[in-house]
Amino acid sequence: MGELKYHYEYPHPCVTTDCVIFGFDGTRLNVLLIERGVEPFKGQWAFPGGFLKMAETALEGAKRELFEETGLKDAYIQQFHTFTDPQRDIRDGARVITIAYYALVKKSEVMGGDDAAKAQWFPLDKVPSLAFDHDKILREATHALRRQIHFEPIGFELLPEPFTMTELQRLYEAILNVKFDRRNFCNKMLKLGILNQLEETRLMPNKKEAFLYTFNPENYSELKEKGFRLEF
């Protein structure tokens, strides 16, 4: 412990940011967890997070955490809830509240970050019991993601371009935990007008070759101005 240099008339909570990093492995949604190297909860898995610095916004803090673990600077990132249970974490003699974000990244672009901490991807249904109240944070993050995807096609943030229609379908199925009819999914997506179909195709192992698509952000912005909702 260093010296206690900061003095207040009233007690102040600690403020941290935590970042739930979602990736997609082609079949399932995954989250990136790090193994805690220090007490409390040493050896258990948790989301990347840390104390908010005095000169940064929570968003900047969450981006910093994301960068440290993945090397990514520009992923989609979204605040979804602030957790304030007085009992959720007591360190330093003060309670700790956390401003939680979720990030959507392309797994293939993730480098092991600089951080010495051991990081590992876990499919959502294989996530172990987590440190602090991070089980709850994960539930809320998943819920927020599902809700958000009805308003914005944020799924694209999880897929490296170009992608096949089947990959996109698997992604939506993984996020929403449902099954779609291939033809209907394809029709609906194309009708939205936010996909570019490329000339090239991809050779799939043991399968027919598949068309490739990219996301068309211009059309999407236009669509969003008018206010739309993706229906599934």
Added chain:
Amino acid sequence: MGELKYHYEYPHPCVTTDCVIFGFDGTRLNVLLIERGVEPFKGQWAFPGGFLKMAETALEGAKRELFEETGLKDAYIQQFHTFTDPQRDIRDGARVITIAYYALVKKSEVMGGDDAAKAQWFPLDKVPSLAFDHDKILREATHALRRQIHFEPIGFELLPEPFTMTELQRLYEAILNVKFDRRNFCNKMLKLGILNQLEETRLMPNKKEAFLYTFNPENYSELKEKGFRLEF
């Protein structure tokens, strides 16, 4: 200033909760503002809010603020964003972050709270320039409310029961800032099955008498289990 009794190794931000209280006057959405009696921004209007106590959750804090201003204990209340710009408010030498909630109340049930602070309802389009970053908070709150209402019929929280179909329609129009066809709105609402039509009618001044409805929470819970979305 009292003495500075609380000491930390690192600087901690102050944490407040603010509560955007929405009401409905039959035509427009309103928000309840209080006039600040102290610096900074003395004399300007702001949302009720205050420092988070060490033993309470942010939700409890927001409910406390709500109660102090309205006398209401059990209104619908929902966290929607945490504002963390380091420049948004600097008092006490520390930055202040705020966990913001919105509450939906029945205006007719609101008593002037105990609080000495001057409180007043403002229609959304008549809200003056607010203290701190509360203009931004209001924009975000309105946005969050509009989004939420697609998933849950939270509009009912704003209407005293029983209500007429026209009142309900005016409410939705005010929240979403659109106009609906009376017949279509009525059909859609009734088809959801979450309204009870009462025997009684209400005599409207200069008008035909109108049927009265109440909200049916059982049917609503059932519906919500299955996962639905209100489409407008």
Added chain:
DNA sequence: ACAAAAGTGTTTGGAATACACCCATGC
């Protein structure tokens, strides 16, 4: 009588759904 708002039902078009067969590839 007339102004103001409430109640009510039908038609039409578009979207969502359900559904089945052929194709290309690797083994």
Added chain:
DNA sequence: GCATGGGTGTATTCCAAACACTTTTGT
């Protein structure tokens, strides 16, 4: 040749949207 998954179109159903007239009451 067969197993696997990819591509494609149609028929039906349902829901959303558009639309107008009558009733009641107060002035």
